[in-house]
Amino acid sequence: MSPEYYQYIFDRLLKNGALDVYITPIFMKKQRPANMLSVLCKEENLENLRKVIFEETSTFGLRQYKVDRYALDRDFKVVRTPFGDVRVKMGYLNGKFLKSHIESDDVKKIAEKTGLSVQDVLKILRQYDGT
Incomplete structure (x- = not known):
């Protein structure tokens, strides 16, 4: 295929x-x-x-099996930046905050709109959300 x-x-x-x-x-x-x-x-x-x-797809068959999947509890916060509002995913374990991650779709849109590299956009955005 x-x-x-x-x-x-x-x-x-x-x-x-x-x-x-x-x-x-x-x-x-x-x-x-x-x-x-x-x-x-x-x-x-x-x-x-x-x-x-x-x-x-070109397949004539598939294999199927069960797996265990574990994920942090999560929610989103929105932070205001010079580029506008940006979503940040927040991860929690047993109610305790562990990590955050800026939404990649928002980063890509800003990079496309401004002509900045993804890395430069991330450097700027990290000043606003603490990641």
Whole structure:
């Protein structure tokens, strides 16, 4: 399958309930190079995501197994910056604040709008949210 369509397939999977989607380069039988598509999802989205995979990829079969997934409790705060409001994801463990992360979509939009590099935008924004 052509990698030109990966982004489209990723988008379809994410819109249909995937929590994460990624590709891993592997070797198949007879040492044929391939890419393994991995999709993390909740059980209630399995059937719909299997349908998307069969419809949109070249595969004739897939393997499915359960994994445990752990995530911090999270919420978002909005900080005011010279670029406008920016979202910051806040992570908590047992009610204790552990970390924060500036939303990458907001950083990309600012970089595109201003012509600054992503790294320069992050340096500026970190002065406003403490990350």
